[in-house]
Amino acid sequence: MNDLVARDAAAFFHQRGSSPCLAALRAVGGCWIEDADGHRMLDFHGNTVHHIGHAHPRLIAALQAQLQELPFCPRRHTNAPAVELAEALLARWPGTQGNGPRGRVLFATGGSDAMEIALKLARVATGRHESISLEGSYHGDGLGALGLGSARHDPRLGPLLTGRHHVTPYWVDADRMLAEMHAAFAASRTGIAAVVAEPMRSNCHVPPPGLWAAVRALCDAQGARLIFDEIPSGLGKTGRFFAFEHVGVVPDAVVLGKALGGGVVPIAAVIADAALNVAPELNLGHYTHEKNPLTCRAAVETLRIIEAEGLVARAEAMGAALRRAVTAATGLAPRGLGLLLALPLQGAWAGRAEALVARLRPLGLSCTTKGRDAIGLSPPLVIAAAEIAQATGMLEQALRD
DSSP states (O other): OHHHHHHHHHHSOOBTTTBSOSOOEEEEEBTEEEETTSOEEEESOGGGOOTTOBTOHHHHHHHHHHHHHOOOOOTTOOOHHHHHHHHHHHHHSTTOOTTSOSEEEEEESSHHHHHHHHHHHHHHHHTOOEEEEETTOOOOSSHHHHHHHOSOOOGGGOOOOSSEEEEOOHHHHHHHHHHHHHHHHHHOSSOEEEEEEOSSOTTOOOOOTTHHHHHHHHHHHHTOEEEEEOTTTTTTTTSSSSGGGGTTOOOSEEEEOGGGGTTTSOOEEEEEEGGGOOOTTSOSSOOTTTTOHHHHHHHHHHHHHHHHTTHHHHHHHHHHHHHHHHHHHHSOOOEEETTEEEEEOOGGGTTOHHHHHHHHHHHTEEOOBSSTTEEEEOOOTTOOHHHHHHHHHHHHHHHHO
């Protein structure tokens, strides 16, 4: 294993969070990952791609069949998996009834690209280019999406998107967030095209009731579009298919990614109101693999697995079970929704998230930090009660250590 990690470090550009790597993996399956030394860990991180569990046999079989049937589709052509995926996503979009779909879709290979497609749609629909987003959020690493997360970046990256307004996030002060949004609309010189946010932050801060309804009303009054980033939180992770279902607000566009490819292939999607279909002469998301039949087949099969195995309802039920187990074992209360949870660390453990994550790995639990004072608890939606008990025991042991 050490040899592979060393070779990786010698070959890849070094960057925070990935290279150099912690370890090398040789196998994944269900809720588990196994490193090259044979050490198995429950995967409570998974980059939030493992909703249906790692290497789901139905998904693997579907991809094998698709490789034999149609492995690639050049641009300007379509194929059955791409159309099936579009129709399946639109069937979930609120209001897709009656005289035809009220929504449209575009696909990309990653969430950052899909977020930038959503921004383009809002820009061409409004004739404006400025944006409002929450300071400290994360929407991708492309030079467009990156600028949405923070007003301040390393100056070596150079200028990012112009017209960005960053407001105090709701997890700091929701009233101030709304007040600063009103001020940003008033101060805008060319007009706000979009408000961009996660309906629930991936660090698992649950918004207060009524917050997003107030933002929705503000966007409507100002003629701006509301874009929700559900790249980590969508597809049932929170106990609803769309995380925005918890807040009673329908955005103008939602961005999905990560788990859409079943934890095997990269694919992301924008679902948006059909009223944004106003610029057919532009290349808004004209990617080489936009309608790749393999990635689209992965997404179609992932949606079928989520439906067939009742994973949306399961996320809600098992999330409640995980909360109860962790609180009973540690006295600490997780925050979040469904199986997208974080455990705030208090008392003697405050500020020690990184040390706790490091201690959990040899015990058999892989997770990540959520700042200095919390760790993420994000298992697959297929997790069983016995695996929750195992994870809780490891967590209790690590805190005791």
